[in-house]
Amino acid sequence: MTDHVSGKTLQRAELARRTGCNLETIRYYEKTGMMPDPPRTASGYRVYDEAHVSRLRFILRARELGFSIYGIRGLLDLVDGGTQTCAEVKERTERHLADVRAKIADLKRIEKVLAGTAAQCSGEEVPECPVLEALAS
């Protein structure tokens, strides 16, 4: 662990700490090909640099925005593919945006039902609970 190749190098735990990513998740992203296989020390320890930090942040940010692994991989392919075809990125983003909006609509429908039935509850110990009735009917 005394490799000082060029610039700052990080171990896995440091990368995790700096990105807020779970330690094991880093290995998972590597296994799934989203993160590149990092160089290793003679004893096999992974060595990361600032490029890895950026890459991981990109992935985490996309995750935060609800992109699936599959979707992120697509985005990364575009990034890695040299020519970044903005139109394609835009299209994917908008498709994802449509998904997000559909999910919001779904949840709002659910919210309405839940709020409506809960509001009917007296809170008393009555034999008929409006929520359970709503679910059963």
Add this chain to the structure above:
Amino acid sequence: MTDHVSGKTLQRAELARRTGCNLETIRYYEKTGMMPDPPRTASGYRVYDEAHVSRLRFILRARELGFSIYGIRGLLDLVDGGTQTCAEVKERTERHLADVRAKIADLKRIEKVLAGTAAQCSGEEVPECPVLEALAS
């Protein structure tokens, strides 16, 4: 399969068809204790009745409303527990409602970011894509 005990009896496939539930999911709900172990024919075939249909519909409806298996199990316990303490059902519903609302808020935030960045896209093949920039920064 010539058991006519009392009332209409259904096989698994019929129960699935009538509730819109996947065939295998029924077995899964049985295994996880949400559906009761149904009686069997001499040869081991599961036999369902209208009570099972209702129960399964209850479960599916709760799933639709985003309750987790764990949450549904709680609801079912209350149902099965004789005295249905409405107050408790209400409390659980409201807790779930809060979860749903939090999820909506989350998705709205995501929507905003996605819509904002996508709007900046020219769609042209420019070297800097605003979406990718937004993710990377």
Add this chain to the structure above:
DNA sequence: CTTGAGTCTGTAGTTGCTACAGACTGTAGC
């Protein structure tokens, strides 16, 4: 030279299903 923290690997667990494989059963036609 030992101790303790960090890392390595592979694998199993999570949630909520879904989809098999391979054996059995039930029914209809001939």
Add this chain to the structure above:
DNA sequence: GCTACAGTCTGTAGCAACTACAGACTCAAG
């Protein structure tokens, strides 16, 4: 009665997207 075929049975493996071990190794400090 026999055969074909659909339906059922079981256990187990797979999906996403991680997360959490166990058991072996390595590294730096005291």
